Amino acid sequence: MSMGRAIAGLVVLAVAAGAALVEAAGAALEVAAGAALAEVAPPIPPAVDLPATPPLTDAQRKLVLSLSPLPPPPADPTNSVGDDPRAAEIGRRLFFDARLSGDGTISCATCHVPELGFGDGRRLSRGLADLPRHAPTIWNVAYQRWFFWDGRADTPWAQAIGPLEHPDEMAGSPERLVAVLRDDEALRARFVDLFGSLPPADASRDAVMRAAVNALKSIAAFERTLVSAPSPFDRFVEAVRKGDAGAMTALSPEARRGLVLFVGKAACVTCHSGPLLSDREFHDTRVAPLGGGAPTDPGRFEGLAKLRAAELSAGSRWSDAPAGKQAALSRRLVKEPRQWGEFKTPSLRNVALSPPYMHQGQFATLMDVVNHYDTLDGATPLGHHSESILKPLGLTPTERSDLVAFLESLTGEGAAEAAAATRPGGADQK
Amino acid sequence: MRRAAGPLVLALCLGALSCTAHRGVRDAARAVDKGSVVESNGGEYVVTWRSEPAPIPLDEAFDLVVHVRPREPRAADLALAVDAVMPLHQHGMNVVPDVHALGDGRFRVEGMFFQMAGDWEIRFDISEGALTERAQAAVQR
Numbered sequence: 085m086s087m088g089r090a091i092a093g094l095v096v097l098a099v100a101a102g103a104a105l106v107e108a109a110g111a112a113l114e115v116a117a118g119a120a121l122a123e124v125a126p127p128i129p130p131a132v133d134l135p136a137t138p139p140l141t142d143a144q145r146k147l148v149l150s151l152s153p154l155p156p157p158p159a160d161p162t163n164s165v166g167d168d169p170r171a172a173e174i175g176r177r178l179f180f181d182a183r184l185s186g187d188g189t190i191s192c193a194t195c196h197v198p199e200l201g202f203g204d205g206r207r208l209s210r211g212l213a214d215l216p217r218h219a220p221t222i223w224n225v226a227y228q229r230w231f232f233w234d235g236r237a238d239t240p241w242a243q244a245i246g247p248l249e250h251p252d253e254m255a256g257s258p259e260r261l262v263a264v265l266r267d268d269e270a271l272r273a274r275f276v277d278l279f280g281s282l283p284p285a286d287a288s289r290d291a292v293m294r295a296a297v298n299a300l301k302s303i304a305a306f307e308r309t310l311v312s313a314p315s316p317f318d319r320f321v322e323a324v325r326k327g328d329a330g331a332m333t334a335l336s337p338e339a340r341r342g343l344v345l346f347v348g349k350a351a352c353v354t355c356h357s358g359p360l361l362s363d364r365e366f367h368d369t370r371v372a373p374l375g376g377g378a379p380t381d382p383g384r385f386e387g388l389a390k391l392r393a394a395e396l397s398a399g400s401r402w403s404d405a406p407a408g409k410q411a412a413l414s415r416r417l418v419k420e421p422r423q424w425g426e427f428k429t430p431s432l433r434n435v436a437l438s439p440p441y442m443h444q445g446q447f448a449t450l451m452d453v454v455n456h457y458d459t460l461d462g463a464t465p466l467g468h469h470s471e472s473i474l475k476p477l478g479l480t481p482t483e484r485s486d487l488v489a490f491l492e493s494l495t496g497e498g499a500a501e502a503a504a505a506t507r508p509g510g511a512d513q514k
Numbered sequence: 515m516r517r518a519a520g521p522l523v524l525a526l527c528l529g530a531l532s533c534t535a536h537r538g539v540r541d542a543a544r545a546v547d548k549g550s551v552v553e554s555n556g557g558e559y560v561v562t563w564r565s566e567p568a569p570i571p572l573d574e575a576f577d578l579v580v581h582v583r584p585r586e587p588r589a590a591d592l593a594l595a596v597d598a599v600m601p602l603h604q605h606g607m608n609v610v611p612d613v614h615a616l617g618d619g620r621f622r623v624e625g626m627f628f629q630m631a632g633d634w635e636i637r638f639d640i641s642e643g644a645l646t647e648r649a650q651a652a653v654q655r
Contacts, residue, residue: 357631358573365608365629413575416609416625471605 138344147347147357152321154359154433157226157308161405162239162398163301166308170278175306177271178299180508183264184248186255187212192247192303195219198503201437202310207374207445211253216381218445221438223499224431226308229364229410233427233443234387238414239403240304241297242396248300258296265299275299297402310506312433312496317343320493335493341483342490350457350477350487361432361494368426368470370463371456374444379464381443384426388419421469434499436492450488458484553585554640554647559592560585561638561649565626572631572655578611578623582640593641596623598634598653628655 140148165171178184182191195209196202202222204210209219217233225231231243247253248261265275266282275282279298283291314322319334320343335343346352357363366384373379391414396402399411427443441447447456456463458479466472479487496502551562562581570576584590594613599606611625628634638649 354630354632363573363630409575412625413609413627416611416627418608418610422605471603473603 138341138348140344140347144344144347147353148343149321149325150358151353151361152318152359153314154224154227154312154318157224157311160226160239160304160308161408162403162410163241163304164404165278165298165301166305168278168305170274171302171305172309173306174271174274174278174299175302175304176309176506177274177508178261178264178303179306179506181264184254184256184261185212186251186257186260190254192244193507195247195253196222198506199500201434201499202503203438205439207440211247211250212255213252215252217443218440220428220430221434222307223310223312223434223437223503224360225310227360227364227431228362228428229413230366230387230428232387234383234390235366235428236387236390237394237396238391238398238410239396240307241300242394242398242400242402244300244303245296245396258292261299262292262295265295275302278302293402297396300396306506310503313498313502315433315496316493317490336489338486338489339493340490342486342488342493345479345483345487346490349483350479352457352487354473355429356432362429364429366423366426366428367473368422368464368466369442369456370460370466370474371442371444371446372462372464374446379425382424383443384428385419385421385424388417388423391417422467422471424467424469425464432491432494434495436495437499437503450491451484454479454484454487454491550651552638552649552651554638554649556647558585558647559583559640559649561640561651563636563638563651570626570628570653570655572628575625575627578621578626578636580621580623580638582619582621582638590619590642592619594621594623595639595641596621596626596636597639598626598628598636600630600632601635602633603630631655 160166179192179196182188182194184191190211195204195211196219197204204219207218209215209217220233225240228240229238231237231240232246237243237246245258248256249258262283263285265271266285272282275295275298279295283295316334316336316339320332320340323329323331323334332340346356355363355365355367366387373381391397394400397411398408398414399406403411405411430441435441436450439445439448439450441450441453447453455461457474458477460474460476463474550564551560553560560583562583564579566577566579578596580594580596582592582594593615596611596613597606607627608629609625609627611623611627614622614624616622626636632655634653634655636651636653638651640647640649
């Protein structure tokens, strides 16, 4: 009897005798995930053999289904042009425009390189000078709640002013940004068409800021388009929902075993939850700083202070929803000692495209990341006020490889081509 | 699969004892979606609460409607502070909610936010003058 027929048989047994029998029989993941759906979608008899996978508990099965699909990005009420394709096109052009920087050599794309998963491939990024952190990918940034590793911005357009103005990154300014718009005929025409006017060179600071914020919101509109396509993992979950055992082969046996670990023994899903595979909040990963020694980067602890002091934010006068939900959430944020050294949980979608990993690029490969969370060898000590989520996992070498296989299955189909097409002259240029 | 009955019985007994010891927490967890009643740890106050919306959402702000009464009816000038923690993670919410006193022991708590899935404990700190008592309710989200 083929494994596929055996699985189909087990589904019947599971319905008749309950989940305990499924577990006792060592049923495949497909059975465990599909049993709950059997009432609404009878499983299609598989046409191919499916290698056995450890069983999932009901809770784990629910978790798997909660990880996919990735829905459309949530609306951003703070940015009234966030979903306007005209703004996105202006933003795309600005994103790749090095004229925004003080010396004309650095653009957003210097650190967020489409061909490098919208990261830069470096441990620590380099703008006009060396920077203290690794450039995070901006794939799926529209789903984030906080921006930068330390969350010091609460909207993507408020984030964009940070690197633009920082003397070590682009050393630009709102005035320079508006001047680029004014001096570029094509950009000026697009901007005036959408926003009505551009301030003259001798305009007030307020008028310049209004135009600059509109440009930043346009950059954010472009970034909102960077949504990853369905991955093999998404195809697998879709197949689980439909009870389509044949389509479950979208995920390799190794990746399927990795998924079981992800929601089970390894408990990665504790922080890498939801369709973004991130809780979008901040944690102490206990990763030692580059070069060793005691951690010196305050992370979220300092990010909160910077957010409160920021001129541009969801609750600022530059926001299109200053009394909205995001502004209320930011206003209520608490600053506590435990947040010292916490950094934002990155999304794992497309994670294989943007090594190295962690806030200083401490780990060159996904295996290095898995090894860290598995053993916590070399981890920074827990502080008196620290959260205590991480525990050594005791994974076998095969389990570690399976987890990496699962992480690699999260790459959206056609991601590299889609990223490259965003460049000026790329396939999607309008 | 056959299992030895002895350990099962023992586990059930221990479970029953544990449930008895934590009845208040258990009841609160079970009733959370439709509102719940918990007693403060010193036994001085009774806290009736429900969430809006219900059940408590994950990754989204929610409010609490709270009524605090002295166990023995009497006039009382009560203040309330509310927090929530994940005991297993040793961290709490990332926000401080706004507590609005509506009079007569009634409060509206705005801006609660559970940022992670798992076991939460909502803590109601009731102050009357210089004295404070805590009541807590277990919530799984």
